[in-house]
Amino acid sequence: MSNNRFNGKFVQVFTEMNVTRRIALQRIHILFRLAKETIHEDPKLAQRYVKVARKIAMATKLRLPKQYKRLVCRHCKSFILPGVNCRVRIQQRREPHVVVTCFCCDKYSRIPLRSRRNI
Numbered sequence: 597m598s599n600n601r602f603n604g605k606f607v608q609v610f611t612e613m614n615v616t617r618r619i620a621l622q623r624i625h626i627l628f629r630l631a632k633e634t635i636h637e638d639p640k641l642a643q644r645y646v647k648v649a650r651k652i653a654m655a656t657k658l659r660l661p662k663q664y665k666r667l668v669c670r671h672c673k674s675f676i677l678p679g680v681n682c683r684v685r686i687q688q689r690r691e692p693h694v695v696v697t698c699f700c701c702d703k704y705s706r707i708p709l710r711s712r713r714n715i
């Protein structure tokens with residue numbers, strides 16, 4: 597009997613966490629969409645949207661979805677959109693890789709092309 601109750605509580609806590617994360621993920625999607633839409637008109641607002649999205653991810657211990665990870669500078673954590681405030685170049689020398697240069701902090705990050713795990 598007591599074992600059952602424990603399991604019930606555990607399941608309840610577990611599903612509550614899932615609901616929280618689902619809502620968090622929805623909001624991250626919304627915030628990134630808004631950031632992409634507003635970066636041309638109001639870059640500061642776009643940065644704020646992404647800052648909030650990252651805070652939500654951190655608070656709920658969620659990882660930013662893959663497609664958004666590349667839109668955040670590894671160094672200064674600002675929102676970078678190719679053609680707007682970052683430069684994307686393919687580099688064939690040594691290991692083929694993509695170089696993303698952030699215009700906010702002038703630093704670059706490399707994305708290897710041959711590795712199996714996608715960043």
Ligand SMILES: [Zn+2]
Pocket residue numbers: 669670671672673674698699700701702703
């Ligand atoms: Zn940067």
